[in-house]
Amino acid sequence: MARKAVRLSDIAEKLGVSTVTVSNALANQRGVSEELREKIKEMASEMGYHAPGTQIMAKTAVNIGVLVQERYLGNGSSFYWRLYQELAIACAAHNCLLAFCVLKPDEEKNTVLPVMVSDHRIDGLIVMGEISRAYLRMLEKEAGMPMIFLDFFAAEFDVDCVISNNFYGMYTATRHLIKKGHKKIAYVGSVKSSNSIADRYFGYLKAMRQYGLEEREEWIIEDRTSGTMEIIEPKLPKDMPTAFVCNCDQTASVLIHELEGNGYRVPEDVSVVGYDNFVFMPVCDVAITTYGVDMPEMAKAAAERIISRVKGLDKGPGRLSIISGNLIDGESVRALI
Incomplete structure (x- = not known):
């Protein structure tokens, strides 16, 4: 039966120190006294500890x-x-x-x-x-x-x-719509789902406030389920904006499909901008204007x-x-x- 690999936490438990201290000592990082560093290295040697990657494919960089x-x-x-x-x-x-x-x-x-x-x-x-x-x-x-x-x-x-650049990217996308004459702009993205979506929302807010445009609660639209992050069909507001900025292109594609299903034409009736420059499952035939991620x-x-x-x-x-x-x-x- 193969011997179980020794982990940093095993060494830490033996010496009564934290795993972070063991890691810093073995990596010769600052914050560990020389006396403790030597004790940790001796214990690691005694227990047969091998640094990650040294046992398997050692000649690989x-x-x-x-x-x-x-x-x-x-x-x-x-x-x-x-x-x-x-x-x-x-x-x-x-x-x-x-x-x-x-x-x-x-x-x-x-x-x-x-x-x-x-x-x-x-x-x-x-x-x-x-x-x-x-x-x-x-x-x-x-x-x-x-x-x-x-x-x-x-x-x-x-x-x-x-x-x-989530913040500036969405700011740029929103400003693009404003420069095209749009003043009623909604944001599509579940703001609490991730920091990236939240940062993009704040970029949208920055542009809206910079140009003195109205922000409406009903124009902040959920686009995914909590937990699974599965993208859902956005619920269209009763008072429709002239444009939507979406936190990703997949959401933009789903939104366009929903808009067309409700009789709206894109871009003749409503404009849509996305983010990412990537749609993994397109559900519309419209080429989406987007902020491309590098x-x-x-x-x-x-x-x-x-x-x-x-x-x-x-x-x-x-x-x-x-x-x-x-x-x-x-x-x-x-x-x-």
Whole structure:
């Protein structure tokens, strides 16, 4: 029977210290006295501890794990599948191998450590897409390796984060409608579902307030279920705006389908703008005007940050990298002036 791998928490329990202290000592990070550092290293050696990635494929430069919650993947293509593809390309350029792990809802709820982490198969971990803070705290305590948060920001963690420019992107999309003469503009997105959707909402508010336009509660429209994040048909308001800005292109596509089903033409009667420049399951034939996310650049930034951390080239505090995109004209916006 194979011997169970020694974890950082095992060493911490033996010495009566925290897992973070053990991790810092073994990585020669600041904040640990030399005396305690030596005790930790001696105990690690006695217990047969092996740093992540040293037992498996030792000659490989870096082995990176990618963790994504199941709800983000859907039944087919999705934004995160595309982002993972870009990440694979970016990591291959640095002679890295990726291990992909899907986090099940019950595993997230019960804070189950991914096998690729507990078995020391990887050197670093990229968490792609926002997950619960309880699970992230468990990873911070138990993983014992560098981490990157991709496509979400968590200020309470000292971790590198790479995100798209959600605030400015949605500000740009909303301003585009305003410049086209629209004054009655609704926002479609479940604001409490994620920080990214909330940041985009605040970008919408910034543009509306800058131009002195009316904000209505009925024009803030839910677009997905809580928990599963499944996109639903937005409920059209009684007092219709002349335009909608949507937190993602998939929502924009579903909205256009709903508008057409209710007798509205896009863009002749109503204009629609999206975000992402990616629709994984199109349900309309209209080319959507959108703020395009630069996925290759996001993937490149994430790959460079995690490799730098794994190789010990950067031991400073976590950094936030904000990647800008650009407005892409489609056929879903009509000028009123």
